[in-house]
Amino acid sequence: MALQFPIYMDHAATTPCDGRVVEAMLPYFTQKYGNSGSRNHRFGWEAEEGVDQAREAAAKLIGATEKEIIFTSGSTESNNLAIKGACNLYEKAPAGSKSRGHIVSATHEHKAVLDPVKRMVKEGFDATFIEPGADGIITAEMVKAAMREDTILVTIMWANNEIGTINEVRQIGALCKERGVLFHTDATQWAGKMPVNVDTDNVDLLSWSSHKIYGPKGVGALYVRRHRPRVRLQALQDGGGQERGFRPGTLNIPGIVGFGKACEIAMAEMEADALRLGKLRKHLEDSILAQLDSCAVNGHREKRLPHISNISFGFVEGEGLMMAVKDIACSSGSACTSASLEPSYVLKALGVGDELAHSSLRISMGKQTTQEQIDFAIGNIVQAVKKLRLMSPLYDMHKEGIDLSKVEWAHH
Ligand SMILES: Cc1ncc(COP(=O)(O)O)c(C=O)c1O
Numbered sequence: 001m002a003l004q005f006p007i008y009m010d011h012a013a014t015t016p017c018d019g020r021v022v023e024a025m026l027p028y029f030t031q032k033y034g035n036s037g038s039r040n041h042r043f044g045w046e047a048e049e050g051v052d053q054a055r056e057a058a059a060k061l062i063g064a065t066e067k068e069i070i071f072t073s074g075s076t077e078s079n080n081l082a083i084k085g086a087c088n089l090y091e092k093a094p095a096g097s098k099s100r101g102h103i104v105s106a107t108h109e110h111k112a113v114l115d116p117v118k119r120m121v122k123e124g125f126d127a128t129f130i131e132p133g134a135d136g137i138i139t140a141e142m143v144k145a146a147m148r149e150d151t152i153l154v155t156i157m158w159a160n161n162e163i164g165t166i167n168e169v170r171q172i173g174a175l176c177k178e179r180g181v182l183f184h185t186d187a188t189q190w191a192g193k194m195p196v197n198v199d200t201d202n203v204d205l206l207s208w209s210s211h212k213i214y215g216p217k218g219v220g221a222l223y224v225r226r227h228r229p230r231v232r233l234q235a236l237q238d239g240g241g242q243e244r245g246f247r248p249g250t251l252n253i254p255g256i257v258g259f260g261k262a263c264e265i266a267m268a269e270m271e272a273d274a275l276r277l278g279k280l281r282k283h284l285e286d287s288i289l290a291q292l293d294s295c296a297v298n299g300h301r302e303k304r305l306p307h308i309s310n311i312s313f314g315f316v317e318g319e320g321l322m323m324a325v326k327d328i329a330c331s332s333g334s335a336c337t338s339a340s341l342e343p344s345y346v347l348k349a350l351g352v353g354d355e356l357a358h359s360s361l362r363i364s365m366g367k368q369t370t371q372e373q374i375d376f377a378i379g380n381i382v383q384a385v386k387k388l389r390l391m392s393p394l395y396d397m398h399k400e401g402i403d404l405s406k407v408e409w410a411h412h
Pocket residue numbers: 012013073074075076077110112157159160161186188189208209210220
């Protein structure tokens with residue numbers, strides 16, 4: 001099939017909705033449009049049935065029970081509910097302490113975790129943000145070293161959204177269990193892509209999102225453990241008591257039905273998808289690294305999700321690189337903040353310098369990604385980097401063997 005441009009390689013940002021998901025959702029807009037809270041008629045019952053089925057599929061995907069699933073608007077909300085909800089209920093201030101309790105997280109978490117934690121700090125809690133090493137992995141040892149007597153919550157993501165690295169979730173969970181501390185994981189990039197069992201993985205609270213797994217946007221879930229321990233949370237909002245009071249408000253029924261279908265499909269297809277994408281990623285990275293010097297794959301090479309590749313290219317300028325690869329819809333190592341381009345704080349947390357962070361690409365593949373598309377991406381990237389380096393005096397100096405770190409630049 002002829003390639004269509006731009007080629008979508010940004011599946012860590014979002015995924016297209018699967019046709020089977022759309023089909024499952026459609027009746028819930030115009031035919032089965034009841035409110036699942038309506039107990040007295042067929043419309044309500046059939047909406048409730050749709051939600052129940054979705055809840056079953058979501059629970060099954062992560063090895064939970066239906067009652068442990070709270071539907072939300074996505075991972076941002078799930079993270080907020082988990083973090084703020086747990087802090088507000090489990091606060092403990094030891095005698096003489098000014099803090100309401102201590103939270104452990106990491107510097108390269110998603111903003112949807114960092115910001116709720118920072119909010120809790122403003123409201124009287126203490127937090128420790130663990131700094132990862134160059135491999136980007138958070139280990140149980142690191143968490144152990146960060147924990148305190150008054151730690152009430154550990155929130156560490158399962159896999160990182162920019163570099164795909166996988167943290168030691170099961171071991172961190174075991175440590176938390178041993179200490180009686182709640183463990184939340186933002187599994188947005190993991191759940192539906194790789195297997196989860198909340199019991200053997202020792203997780204108390206887990207967030208994930210429909211739009212990362214070929215479901216609709218604006219829907220997700222929070223898993224809340226009900227046994228050993230029974231986790232309680234303070235809701236973020238008050239209202240009609242839906243979702244067992246954790247998340248009041250009329251349910252987004254078509255969205256939830258679509259999310260459930262996406263979970264069901266993920267359960268059946270994740271293994272084959274991961275295997276195929278892992279091979280494509282290896283081909284992509286091997287080919288690029290074989291043809292270009294001075295570039296590096298960011299994060300641990302093995303302990304990574306199979307579909308995400310984050311590569312820094314030395315001696316090219318970030319904006320120029322993005323322009324030169326505009327046929328590939330991928331992410332750069334720059335984040336647009338209010339007025340300027342900031343280097344990715346995730347790459348910076350790994351010790352990647354500002355320049356290199358700017359000239360990094362995150363390529364994230366998905367179900368529709370083909371070998372042909374990857375071959376195009378390889379050719380396009382290699383050609384672009386070579387061309388940009390032709391214009392780089394620094395690259396010439398580097399090729400001549402000059403150690404650029406020792407050069408004394410004249411300042412004007
Ligand atoms: C790791 C991680 N957490 C949270 C989010 C936010 O998810 P949502 O878009 O469902 O609110 C994302 C999405 O970018 C993510 O990658």
